[in-house]
Amino acid sequence: MPTKRLVNIFSPEAVAIIGASNKVGSVGHSLMKNLIGHGYTGTVYPVNNKYDSIQGVHAYPSIRDVPRKIDLAIIAVPAKVVPSVVEECGQVGVKGVIIVSAGFKETGEEGVKLEKQVMETASKYGIRVVGPNCLGIINPRMKLNASFARDMPLEGNIAFISQSGALCSSIIDWANDIGIGFSYFVSIGSMLDVDYGDLIDFFGRDPKTTSIVIYMESVKNAKKFMSAASGFAKQKPIVIVKSGRFKEGREAVISHTGAIAGGDDVYTAAFKRAGVVRVMEIDELFDIAEKLALGPLPKGPKIAVITNAGGPGVMATDKIIELNGELAEIGKPMIERLNKVLPPSWSKGNPLDVLGDADSQRYKAALQECIKDKGIDSIMVMLTPQSGTDIVDVAKTVSEIWRETRKPIAACWMGGKSVEPARQLLRDTGIPVYPTPEKAVTTLILGYNYTKNLELLHETPLDVTEGLNPNKEKLCKLIEESIAKKHYVLSERESKEFLMEYGIHTNHAVLAKTKEDAVKAAEEMGYPVVLKIDSPQITHKTDAGGVILSIFTSEDVEKSYDRIITNARNYAPNAEIRGVAVMPMVTDRGFELLLGSKRDEVFGQVVVFGAGGTLVEVLQDKSIGLPPLTQTLARRMMEETKGFKLLRDGSRDRKPAKLREIEKTIIHFSQMLTDFPEIVEVDINPLLATADKSIALDARIVLGKDETPRNYRHLCIMPYPSELIEEHSVRTGEKVTIKPIKPEDEPRVKQLFETFSERTMHFRFFHALKDITHEMLVRYCHTDYDREIALIAEKDGNLLGMSRLMFDPGQSSAEFSVVVTDSWQKKGLGIRLVEKIIEVARGKKLERVYATVIKDNAPMKHLALKLGFRIEAGDDPQIDNLILDLK
Numbered sequence: 001m002p003t004k005r006l007v008n009i010f011s012p013e014a015v016a017i018i019g020a021s022n023k024v025g026s027v028g029h030s031l032m033k034n035l036i037g038h039g040y041t042g043t044v045y046p047v048n049n050k051y052d053s054i055q056g057v058h059a060y061p062s063i064r065d066v067p068r069k070i071d072l073a074i075i076a077v078p079a080k081v082v083p084s085v086v087e088e089c090g091q092v093g094v095k096g097v098i099i100v101s102a103g104f105k106e107t108g109e110e111g112v113k114l115e116k117q118v119m120e121t122a123s124k125y126g127i128r129v130v131g132p133n134c135l136g137i138i139n140p141r142m143k144l145n146a147s148f149a150r151d152m153p154l155e156g157n158i159a160f161i162s163q164s165g166a167l168c169s170s171i172i173d174w175a176n177d178i179g180i181g182f183s184y185f186v187s188i189g190s191m192l193d194v195d196y197g198d199l200i201d202f203f204g205r206d207p208k209t210t211s212i213v214i215y216m217e218s219v220k221n222a223k224k225f226m227s228a229a230s231g232f233a234k235q236k237p238i239v240i241v242k243s244g245r246f247k248e249g250r251e252a253v254i255s256h257t258g259a260i261a262g263g264d265d266v267y268t269a270a271f272k273r274a275g276v277v278r279v280m281e282i283d284e285l286f287d288i289a290e291k292l293a294l295g296p297l298p299k300g301p302k303i304a305v306i307t308n309a310g311g312p313g314v315m316a317t318d319k320i321i322e323l324n325g326e327l328a329e330i331g332k333p334m335i336e337r338l339n340k341v342l343p344p345s346w347s348k349g350n351p352l353d354v355l356g357d358a359d360s361q362r363y364k365a366a367l368q369e370c371i372k373d374k375g376i377d378s379i380m381v382m383l384t385p386q387s388g389t390d391i392v393d394v395a396k397t398v399s400e401i402w403r404e405t406r407k408p409i410a411a412c413w414m415g416g417k418s419v420e421p422a423r424q425l426l427r428d429t430g431i432p433v434y435p436t437p438e439k440a441v442t443t444l445i446l447g448y449n450y451t452k453n454l455e456l457l458h459e460t461p462l463d464v465t466e467g468l469n470p471n472k473e474k475l476c477k478l479i480e481e482s483i484a485k486k487h488y489v490l491s492e493r494e495s496k497e498f499l500m501e502y503g504i505h506t507n508h509a510v511l512a513k514t515k516e517d518a519v520k521a522a523e524e525m526g527y528p529v530v531l532k533i534d535s536p537q538i539t540h541k542t543d544a545g546g547v548i549l550s551i552f553t554s555e556d557v558e559k560s561y562d563r564i565i566t567n568a569r570n571y572a573p574n575a576e577i578r579g580v581a582v583m584p585m586v587t588d589r590g591f592e593l594l595l596g597s598k599r600d601e602v603f604g605q606v607v608v609f610g611a612g613g614t615l616v617e618v619l620q621d622k623s624i625g626l627p628p629l630t631q632t633l634a635r636r637m638m639e640e641t642k643g644f645k646l647l648r649d650g651s652r653d654r655k656p657a658k659l660r661e662i663e664k665t666i667i668h669f670s671q672m673l674t675d676f677p678e679i680v681e682v683d684i685n686p687l688l689a690t691a692d693k694s695i696a697l698d699a700r701i702v703l704g705k706d707e708t709p710r711n712y713r714h715l716c717i718m719p720y721p722s723e724l725i726e727e728h729s730v731r732t733g734e735k736v737t738i739k740p741i742k743p744e745d746e747p748r749v750k751q752l753f754e755t756f757s758e759r760t761m762h763f764r765f766f767h768a769l770k771d772i773t774h775e776m777l778v779r780y781c782h783t784d785y786d787r788e789i790a791l792i793a794e795k796d797g798n799l800l801g802m803s804r805l806m807f808d809p810g811q812s813s814a815e816f817s818v819v820v821t822d823s824w825q826k827k828g829l830g831i832r833l834v835e836k837i838i839e840v841a842r843g844k845k846l847e848r849v850y851a852t853v854i855k856d857n858a859p860m861k862h863l864a865l866k867l868g869f870r871i872e873a874g875d876d877p878q879i880d881n882l883i884l885d886l887k
Contacts, residue, residue, distance in 0.1 A: 005128045006194065006202045008096030010139050010184060012071035013042045015146065016063055016094075018085055019076035019101075020046030020054045027076045027100060030148035031136070032057075038152045039143035045070065063088050072096040074136065074146055079103030082132070083117035090125030097122070098146060099131035104190060106133060115192050122193060134189030135165035140182055141208065147187065156181020157210040158289055159203040161196065163188060163217040171215075171282075179427065180286055183209040197224030201809040204232035213289045214240045215282070219267075222603045222716040226274050226626075227786045228809070233275030234454055240278050241285045242267055266600045269624035270716070273633075275457055277450050284442060291410065291432045291443040298408040298448040300377030302328035303441065304370040305351035307382040308358040308389065312414060313351035316380060316437035323445040327351075328376040334369050341365045356386045360397035367398060371405045378408035378444045382437055383422075385415045395422035399429035408447065412440040458778040461630035463744035464664045465671065470501035472675065479678050479703060487536040488703045493581045495699040499684070502668045506696045509581035515561040519554045521582040527552045528585035531560045533568045537575035539700060544571035550585055557582075586697060589654050590690035591647055594622070595666065597673050599680040599704075603716045605673050609637045609666060612686040627670040628719040630743055634666040635659070647689060657689035665694045677714040680704040718785040724840065728793075730827040736800060738836060741790040745799070746774070746781040749792075752799040755821045763857045764819040780804075789840050793820075793829055800824045803833035805840055805849065812847040818860075831863055838867070842886055851882040 015035060021028030028048070032055050035044045046054035049061035060066050063073060063085070073094045075085055079101050089097055099118070104111040115132070122129050130137060136147025140155040153172045158180065162168050165187045172185070184203060188194060196219065203209045212232075219225050229238055244264070271278045279285050291297075303320055305327070307313040320327055330350045338346065342362055347353035352370070354362040363381065370379045381398055385391055391413070402409055411426050411433040413419040426433040434440040475498060482490060490498070493509040500506055510525070511534055512518035522529045533546030541547050545567030548560040561580050568577055594612035599605055603626060610622030623640035625633055638644050638659065650656035665687065673679060681702035688695045712719060725739040741749070753772050761768055769776075780802075783790050788806040792799050801820035808814060816837050820830045841849045853860050855878055861871055864882040872881045 005095050005126070006198065008071040008094075009098065009128060009130060009137060009194075010144075010202070011142060012096065012144070012146075014045065014068055014070050014072075015040075015042060015144075016045040016047050016060075016066055016070045016073045017076065018047040018063060018073055018089075020048050020051075020059065022051060022054055027148050029055075030150075031074055031076055031100070031146070034145035034147060034149070034152070038145050040145070041143070043068070063092055063094070066092070070094045072098065072146065074098045074100065076100050076148075079107075079111065079114055079132070083114060083121060086118050086121045086127065086129075090121055090127055094125075095127055097127050097129045097131075098134065098136055099129060099189075099192075100134055100136055100148065101131075102133040104132045104192070106190065115190075119192055128198075129193035130186070131189040132192060133165070135162075135168045135187035137187070138182070138185035140185070147185075149185075151176060153185050154179065154181035156183060157208060158182050158286075159184045159186075159199075159206070159209045159212045160214075161186045161188060161199050161212070162215040163191070164215060165189065167215055167282075175286065179424070180290065191220045195220050195224065197221055197228040198810065200225075200228035200232055200238065204228070204236055209236065211237045211239065211289045213285055214238065215285070216240050216242045217244060219270075219602055222270070223718075223786065226270060226603075226716050227718075227784050229271075229274035229276050230784055231787055231809075234458075237289070237450060238274075238276040239285055239289045240271060240276055241280065241282055242271075242278065263600060265622075265624050266603050266606055269606065270603050270626060272453060273457070273626050273717070275450075275454050277446055279446065283439075284446075287432070287434060287439055287443050288446045291447050294430050294432055296406055296408050297451045298378035298444055299451055301326045301445070301448055302375060302377045303380055303444055304328045304330070304373075304376045304378075305380045305382065305437075305441075306363065306366045306370065307351050307353055307384075307437075308356055308363075308386065309382070309384040310347075310351075310353050312382055312384060312412070312437045313347075313353055316382065316412075316441050317351060319438045319441040320445070323442065325441070325445045325448070328370075328373070331373070331375070334373060338365060338369060356384075357388055358394075360390065360393045363394050364397050364401060367401050371401065371407050376407075377448070378410070380410050380412065380437070380440050380444060382412040382440070383414070383419070385418055391419050391422045392425060395425045399426060399431065402431060403429065408444065410434065410440040410444050412437050456632065456636055458743075458774075458782050459632045460746045460774070460781075461632040461743050463742070464631050464660070464667055468503055468668060468671065470503075470672075470675070475501055475676065479676070483678070483703060483705075485536075488705060489536055489539050490701040490703065491534045491536065491578065491581070492532060492541075492699055493534060495682075495701040496696065498672065498701055499669075499696050499699055502672045504665050504668055504684075504696055505693055506699065507583045507586050509583040511579050512561070512582050513579040515558045518561045518580055518582050519557045522551070522557045523554065525582070525584050528587070529557065530583050530585050531557070531564055532581045532583070533564050534578040534581045535568060535572070535575045536578075538568060538572055544568055546571070586688060586695055588688065588690045588695075590688045590695075591643070591654065591657055592686035593643075593662070593689055593694075595669055595682075595684040595687045595696075597627075597669075597679070597682045599714065604714045605677075605679075607637070607666065607670055607673065610641050611643050612684075616685060625666075625670075626717055627673050627715060628717065629667055629670040631663050631667060634663040634670075637666065638662060655691040658692055658694070661692070661694045662689055665696075674712070674715065674719045677712070678703050721785055721789065724789070724791065724836070726836075728829075728832050730824075730829050730832075732827055734795065734827075736793045736795045736829065738791055738793050738833065740785070741781055741783060741792050741802065743782050745792060746777045748794075748797075748799045749777055749780055749802070752802070752821060755823075756819070757822045760819065760822055760825075763854060763860065764817065766854060789837070791833060791836055793824075793833060801829055801833055803837045805837045807844070807846070812845075814841055814844075814846055814849050816841075816849050816851050818863075825859070830859075831866065834863060834867060838884065838886070847885065847887055849884050849886065853880050853882060854878060855880050 019028045020032040045066045046059045051059045073089045104115045149169050151172045168187045305316045352366045423433045496506040510521040529551050531548045538544050592613035596608045607625045621642045623637045625637045647657040683700045684696045790804040793801045803818040805814050805816045869882045869884045
């Protein structure tokens with residue numbers, strides 16, 4: 001349902017409290033008290049058929065009796081009554097509801113039924129619902145406290161979302177104590193309707209919100225969360241603390257919210273892919289949020305520490321190293337300059353210990369030098385209160401110097417009440433200040449990790465999938481036959497057939513039904529060979545004695561065949577034995593890796609990469625990625641493992657692996673998982689990485705027992721929409737290809753923009769583009785196909801034009817744009833690009849598409865009229881709006 005209706009919840013003019021009460025200590029009493037007691041200027045209507053007035057305000061027996069239209073209804077009645085109350089709200093036109101009542105799915109089957117009734121009614125009337133089982137929401141700007149929290153938070157720029165209501169009260173108390181304010185404060189409870197994705201979309205568009213902070217127990221709609229978080233993480237930092245990291249914690253989460261939490265490693269991978277920052281503790285949540293919101297953020301890991309105490313300087317150093325930061329090197333020229341102004345016994349290195357009796361001038365000298373040094377990415381300034389130290393004067397000096405440069409900085413003023421005035425002075429300047437060196441360092445490192453992560457996510461990948469053309473019809477048939485026979489685990493031979501279709505090298509297996517067949521196969525492929533049992537019921541072949549390696553003669557093939565069959569029958573007497581698979585014995589030296597996948601119950605299919613072989617479960621050296629993967633994402637998965645250094649550099653007895661081949665294997669593997677939702681698990685172990693190739697030596701594919709539609713529901717990130725690719729003939733008869741854009745197209749998009757005349761540039765962008773930067777091109781090429789579709793037209797590898805459709809989140813409309821290079825204008829290409837965009841919009845069941853154009857853009861307006869658009873004057877006299885209703 002539309003995100004715009006959240007305005008009714010967060011900025012209402014009229015609020016009804018259904019279940020308001022005069023009973024002190026009740027939820028209904030607290031809700032009423034909070035709404036009328038903090039300066040909210042809207043109208044509040046208490047609803048309760050037991051009272052004539054509540055806390056001095058006239059009460060109404062039912063929402064139907066309220067004399068004006070209500071924007072927001074807060075429901076605090078027993079759970080069994082809630083469905084009928086929501087029905088009444090719908091009948092009188094209420095569009096926003098907060099259900100604070102508990103007693104829903106967390107109580108079992110009856111609670112689930114109640115939730116279903118509520119949601120059916122809400123959908124019927126177009127009502128957005130926050131809750132149930134929540135504390136409520138607060139908008140400090142409006143003095144709106146639509147919650148039963150004890151206190152009102154300060155006004156600020158952080159939007160806070162919590163799945164735990166009890167935690168909210170503690171956070172408000174703590175934040176008020178240290179002066180942190182909020183733009184919005186939300187307890188979302190069980191997320192029956194409004195969830196993280198909706199709120200990130202809403203707060204992401206709010207100009208007063210600079211960062212979003214989340215306490216999370218579980219994700220309900222992974223696809224919506226990933227799409228919203230990815231869409232706004234670059235503009236507004238999103239910081240998450242996720243509980244239920246360990247099995248025992250996840251069990252508590254289930255009993256608390258009725259939701260099943262996904263594996264914690266998968267959550268970490270998802271957060272990284274979305275570009276959000278994960279912290280492990282509540283206090284870190286606001287430490288880093290404050291730093292991210294204030295900015296600027298470090299662009300590198302090298303930190304300089306300025307301190308007047310050696311011990312805390314060492315503590316800061318330890319934390320820098322622990323978090324994989326770097327202590328910036330202080331060069332001889334800086335040391336010589338500082339020797340002239342600092343006492344002889346200063347540290348002459350990093351940390352820059354300016355000694356216990358340091359005044360503001362020593363801090364000034366050290367800080368100015370660190371700011372000038374380009375080898376220093378960020379600075380941590382630390383002060384411990386000592387005899388003779390003017391604490392506030394040092395803070396003033398630091399603030400004045402920093403205002404002129406804006407180099408990333410964090411301060412640590414250690415102590416209690418005596419340093420609080422100095423801390424407040426630093427905060428007022430925009431410098432985040434912390435009570436311990438570890439906290440200050442952590443915020444700088446997390447800030448760098450955030451910027452580095454975003455850069456890596458938007459790095460331009462190489463296109464390594466060219467020529468990949470699997471025989472999907474053949475593979476579909478293999479799957480259908482296996483499922484029909486209830487063989488949900490493909491044999492190694494069948495699994496390798498799958499891999500080979502996707503360009504993944506294997507030591508291909510030949511099925512031998514007799515020992516004579518085995519000998520023939522071995523002699524055709526050449527010795528040495530490997531023999532393995534082929535049985536749907538025997539998945540752990542080694543345990544069954546079903547694998548024999550290094551066979552060099554036909555006589556040994558016959559003996560091995562008989563032994564494997566005997567072992568298999570003893571191991572599983574009722575198993576179907578298809579025969580024995582014969583395959584070449586790979587003798588190349590290389591590194592044994594694991595490449596696999598599993599179906600996570602929250603985020604869907606995930607890719608696992610790491611150390612392989614027999615010690616895979618012991619080593620636990622792995623990284624996780626979410627398909628679809630690009631070349632840069634595949635490389636990142638490799639780099640996150642401890643064994644990457646070995647792959648890159650080699651060892652005494654093994655040459656470095658061919659990294660590009662491993663990347664290619666991971667990407668092709670990811671594409672296979674994308675194409676076939678029937679696959680729920682894959683295990684390639686080992687994947688042998690050698691100096692010239694990567695080979696899957698063993699493989700197992702597990703199919704799901706349930707029918708899986710091919711609509712990408714098994715993924716939380718929408719893959720490349722290849723179904724939109726088409727060949728098109730323009731008026732001159734020339735053929736072009738129209739297809740969705742990919743991140744790999746960035747260099748060609750830059751070339752396209754460089755071909756535009758000033759007139760074309762003016763019509764498309766409303767101004768000239770002086771510099772076409774990578775950051776700008778990221779906006780055009782790194783698209784979330786759930787949120788926008790960009791189409792490019794190409795011929796002979798060159799781009800000729802592009803059109804774009806950007807969906808309004810939570811709404812039924814989308815904005816479009818189109819541009820064609822000058823030499824291809826007036827050939828009918830532009831009109832086809834727009835027609836294609838309209839087809840996409842219709843397929844998404846949108847009701848309207850629109851564009852904003854400069855008034856003198858006659859060609860675009862002519863094209864729009866031909867396609868049935870209407871033209872309306874914009875708010876700006878130089879602008880026209882093109883609108884097409886699709887109903």
